[in-house]
Amino acid sequence: MSDSPPLRAAWIAAALAALALFPLFGGKFGVDLVTKMMVFAILALSLELLVGHVGLVCFGQAAFFGIAAYAVVRLTPQSQPASIWWLAPAAIGLAGIYALFMGSLSIRTRGVYFIMVTLAFSQMAYYVAHDTPLGGGSDGIYLSLVPTFRLAGFELADLSKARPFYYFALFVLASVFAFLAVLLRSRFGRALAGIRVNERRMRAAGFSTYPYKLAAFVISGMVAGIAGVLFAVKDGFVNPELMSWNVSGTVLMMIILCGLWSLHGAVLGAFAFSLLQELFKSQAIFGDFAKHWHLGVGATIILAVALLPRGIAGFAFSSRVKALKHYPGAGERYE
Amino acid sequence: MDIATFLVQCFNALQFGLLLFLVAAGLTLIFGIMGVINLAHGSFYMIGAYMAYALAPAFAAHAGWGFFAALATGLVIAIALGYALEWAFFSFLYERDHLQQVLMTYGLILVFEELRSILVGDDVHGVTAPDWLSASVPLGDLMSYPVYRLFMSAVCLAIAVGMYLVLSRTRLGMMIRAGASNREMVQSLGIDVKLIYRAMFAAGVALAVLAGMIAAPVSSVYPGMGNQVLIICFVVVVIGGIGSVRGALAAALLVGIVDTFGKVLFPQAAGVLVYVLMALVLVWKPDGLFKAT
Amino acid sequence: MSEVVLRGRAITRRWGGVIAVDNVSMDLARGEVHAVIGTNGAGKSTLINVLSGEIPASSGTVELLGADVTRWTQPRRARAGLGRSYQRNTVFEPFSVRENCRLAAQARHQRPWRWWSDASRCERSVDAGLRAARRAGLEGVLDRAAGLLSHGEKRQLEIAMCLATDPQVLLLDEPLAGMGAEETERMLSLLDGLREGHAILLVEHDMDAVFRIADRITVLVDGAVIASGVPAAVRANRDVQTAYLGGPA
Numbered sequence: 001m002s003d004s005p006p007l008r009a010a011w012i013a014a015a016l017a018a019l020a021l022f023p024l025f026g027g028k029f030g031v032d033l034v035t036k037m038m039v040f041a042i043l044a045l046s047l048e049l050l051v052g053h054v055g056l057v058c059f060g061q062a063a064f065f066g067i068a069a070y071a072v073v074r075l076t077p078q079s080q081p082a083s084i085w086w087l088a089p090a091a092i093g094l095a096g097i098y099a100l101f102m103g104s105l106s107i108r109t110r111g112v113y114f115i116m117v118t119l120a121f122s123q124m125a126y127y128v129a130h131d132t133p134l135g136g137g138s139d140g141i142y143l144s145l146v147p148t149f150r151l152a153g154f155e156l157a158d159l160s161k162a163r164p165f166y167y168f169a170l171f172v173l174a175s176v177f178a179f180l181a182v183l184l185r186s187r188f189g190r191a192l193a194g195i196r197v198n199e200r201r202m203r204a205a206g207f208s209t210y211p212y213k214l215a216a217f218v219i220s221g222m223v224a225g226i227a228g229v230l231f232a233v234k235d236g237f238v239n240p241e242l243m244s245w246n247v248s249g250t251v252l253m254m255i256i257l258c259g260l261w262s263l264h265g266a267v268l269g270a271f272a273f274s275l276l277q278e279l280f281k282s283q284a285i286f287g288d289f290a291k292h293w294h295l296g297v298g299a300t301i302i303l304a305v306a307l308l309p310r311g312i313a314g315f316a317f318s319s320r321v322k323a324l325k326h327y328p329g330a331g332e333r334y335e
Numbered sequence: 336m337d338i339a340t341f342l343v344q345c346f347n348a349l350q351f352g353l354l355l356f357l358v359a360a361g362l363t364l365i366f367g368i369m370g371v372i373n374l375a376h377g378s379f380y381m382i383g384a385y386m387a388y389a390l391a392p393a394f395a396a397h398a399g400w401g402f403f404a405a406l407a408t409g410l411v412i413a414i415a416l417g418y419a420l421e422w423a424f425f426s427f428l429y430e431r432d433h434l435q436q437v438l439m440t441y442g443l444i445l446v447f448e449e450l451r452s453i454l455v456g457d458d459v460h461g462v463t464a465p466d467w468l469s470a471s472v473p474l475g476d477l478m479s480y481p482v483y484r485l486f487m488s489a490v491c492l493a494i495a496v497g498m499y500l501v502l503s504r505t506r507l508g509m510m511i512r513a514g515a516s517n518r519e520m521v522q523s524l525g526i527d528v529k530l531i532y533r534a535m536f537a538a539g540v541a542l543a544v545l546a547g548m549i550a551a552p553v554s555s556v557y558p559g560m561g562n563q564v565l566i567i568c569f570v571v572v573v574i575g576g577i578g579s580v581r582g583a584l585a586a587a588l589l590v591g592i593v594d595t596f597g598k599v600l601f602p603q604a605a606g607v608l609v610y611v612l613m614a615l616v617l618v619w620k621p622d623g624l625f626k627a628t
Numbered sequence: 629m630s631e632v633v634l635r636g637r638a639i640t641r642r643w644g645g646v647i648a649v650d651n652v653s654m655d656l657a658r659g660e661v662h663a664v665i666g667t668n669g670a671g672k673s674t675l676i677n678v679l680s681g682e683i684p685a686s687s688g689t690v691e692l693l694g695a696d697v698t699r700w701t702q703p704r705r706a707r708a709g710l711g712r713s714y715q716r717n718t719v720f721e722p723f724s725v726r727e728n729c730r731l732a733a734q735a736r737h738q739r740p741w742r743w744w745s746d747a748s749r750c751e752r753s754v755d756a757g758l759r760a761a762r763r764a765g766l767e768g769v770l771d772r773a774a775g776l777l778s779h780g781e782k783r784q785l786e787i788a789m790c791l792a793t794d795p796q797v798l799l800l801d802e803p804l805a806g807m808g809a810e811e812t813e814r815m816l817s818l819l820d821g822l823r824e825g826h827a828i829l830l831v832e833h834d835m836d837a838v839f840r841i842a843d844r845i846t847v848l849v850d851g852a853v854i855a856s857g858v859p860a861a862v863r864a865n866r867d868v869q870t871a872y873l874g875g876p877a
Binding site for chain 3: 182183185186187188189190191193194197198200201202203204205206207208209212215
């Protein structure tokens with residue numbers, strides 16, 4: 001992918017068009033799969049903000065994803081469907097609150113501590129879901145009624161049907177992408193990039209870095225919450241595994257897979273990794289062994305990170321400036 | 336809570352804490368000295384437990400010393416495994432940044448879990464403690480405490496003391512601590528740092544495997560036990576301070592107390608209390624309670 | 629008599645049992661270059677870190693433009709007019725020189741809540757950044773990635789980023805580090821030009837440069853001040869000669 005804006009815009013437009021047209025020939029399984037990929041793409045975008053752009057390697061993204069999903073199920077009344085206009089913000093808000101809590105404590109830690117602390121706090125959420133009545137236990141809970149999406153009496157989309165939901169998810173993905181793109185080139189976004197590259201210099205210049213990082217953390221958590229809302233509505237079922245570190249690890253892998261360290265890299269990585277998972281799960285190829293698909297995924301992760309430290313794109317783009325440009329971890333070792 | 340129950344919980348807390356220390360010490364040393372964060376450390380604990388299960392029938396016939404033979408066998412396998420893993424995999428992680436280490440060891444967890452699933456299946460297993468350790472010590476009129484658990488605590492304590500002596504009193508310990516602060520310097524002194532690292536890593540693995548082996552009769556053997564232990568160990572390491580063995584001990588005991596008494600006093604909150612503890616410690620000391628060894 | 633813009637009073641900093649900075653007092657006036665010299669480990673870097681706010685003093689006070697800033701964090705002091713450059717480059721290597729300066733200048737007009745507005749169109753930070761870059765002599769390389777600059781250019785950029793926020797006080801930690809003769813000349817004339825309107829504290833090892841450019845010199849040994857005054861007086865000072873300059877001249 002070139003850096004020139006018109007070319008990139010063309011690529012993005014083409015991708016949008018392809019996604020928009022896909023349901024016409026995708027088939028039921030395809031539409032379902034791509035919808036899930038889009039939800040994960042949103043989750044990946046949330047992590048790209050935090051890891052790729054600010055340089056905070058968070059291993060707890062699943063918590064925000066899961067909390068929002070659980071909130072959707074828990075807040076939906078038994079008797080009548082909720083309107084997505086209030087249900088989504090409420091769920092996202094709850095995810096944001098947990099992000100505020102997690103972030104305020106973990107951002108004060110440095111380097112590896114941050115990874116461990118975010119992992120631990122997301123496990124805390126997992127245990128709440130798994131062990132307390134709030135969460136409903138390891139069996140999970142079902143969404144009683146799919147929320148409505150109406151405006152002035154008109155139903156904008158029937159979210160319980162596959163195709164309308166697909167387009168709804170596509171719309172949300174595009175909006176989140178656009179929002180983050182604008183955010184990253186704003187003053188706030190540039191300050192975050194500066195914090196990633198050299199926090200010391202930012203502080204010496206006069207930026208109080210803690211509030212910036214905390215704000216980024218909360219925004220990231222809320223975007224992850226958006227993905228969680230979509231997931232809950234689509235699947236109609238939530239269980240504590242949504243908050244497991246498997247999810248966190250998977251998303252982390254998605255953003256580094258393509259090695260582009262950009263928003264579109266995160267989306268591409270989400271799609272690519274999802275396809276990879278489907279590949280390993282496929283009984284057509286692996287027969288009975290397909291139930292051990294984690295082995296293939298694990299081995300792939302190891303090989304991908306070992307051989308391609310800058311992701312797949314590391315192959316194609318080897319100019320020194322590009323190398324300088326984005327890889328957040330390059331050469332930086334935490335104390 | 337009457338005195339007997341209180342004593343029982345104290346012993347439980349001690350036993351849990353000391354066991355955690357065994358696993359956490361390996362984790363914190365490997366990170367503190369070699370700079371590698373190893374998510375798969377919990378998998379070694381799981382491997383230990385499954386080894387106890389697998390080796391039990393082989394040594395069942397020999398009532399008395401069979402148990403120790405199984406332990407010794409397990410340790411030898413663990414050290415060999417540690418050596419091999421360090422050479423084949425972990426030595427490549429030293430120069431990598433933390434994100435890569437996290438991802439690669441995360442992939443390793445997946446591989447370990449699936450290998451276990453393929454080789455031994457997904458069932459939950461029990462392991463019986465050896466007969467001569469199966470008695471119970473009476474505590475007051477109504478309660479008694481299993482000897483085996485006291486045995487576990489004794490083993491962990493002995494190892495803790497041994498570690499302290501090695502690290503602070505021996506030349507090897509000095510080299511290890513020096514290697515932690517300045518790898519190049521130690522290397523230029525002619526000491527083979529690579530060998531030390533490999534040995535250290537193997538020792539860390541052995542500690543986790545041993546912990547799993549002796550814990551097996553108490554906690555039973557099930558998939559996911561490795562991951563559970565790992566997360567708690569992370570909490571221990573964060574509270575205690577990365578790289579500090581002393582901190583790991585203090586934190587492990589603290590976590591043992593909070594978790595054990597928490598489960599008894601607030602069963603609803605159960606597993607969450609340990610994280611609340613971590614949150615409180617972080618508010619007060621973001622770098623953990625102790626500095627590195 | 630020039631206005632004193634930065635004043636350190638009885639600053640002491642202890643690390644465990646070691647006293648890194650021992651009861652150091654110093655004044656920095658507008659329009660002067662005040663150099664701090666001393667052997668390695670004499671406490672110069674620690675002193676600068678305390679003055680800039682990166683580490684707290686164990687005791688003593690720091691005053692900036694009349695206000696007691698002893699308890700202020702570094703970013704707060706920076707916003708109040710204290711600029712700092714580092715011995716090891718802290719430039720943003722992946723960004724262009726232009727963006728480096730613009731981002732530093734942004735610290736003055738942050739306004740992070742305006743998430744929709746493109747930063748590169750923010751006139752104030754763009755202009756301030758350009759001014760600083762020009763002042764540091766970097767017009768020729770504005771669009772080059774900072775990581776691709778020569779060492780001397782990077783040191784210039786380090787100063788430029790310091791200037792981008794329009795500080796009144798400049799704390800410069802070994803700006804000449806690792807420079808060849810020609811680059812040193814350029815940097816010295818740059819510093820000379822900055823004298824007017826700024827108060828400059830300079831930590832340096834290059835003695836020739838120090839005696840050329842400094843209006844006043846303070847000598848630190850083992851964290852304590854052993855001499856302070858005009859260059860000629862310092863050079864003639866017996867204690868300084870034995871402790872630092874290596875015997876009577």
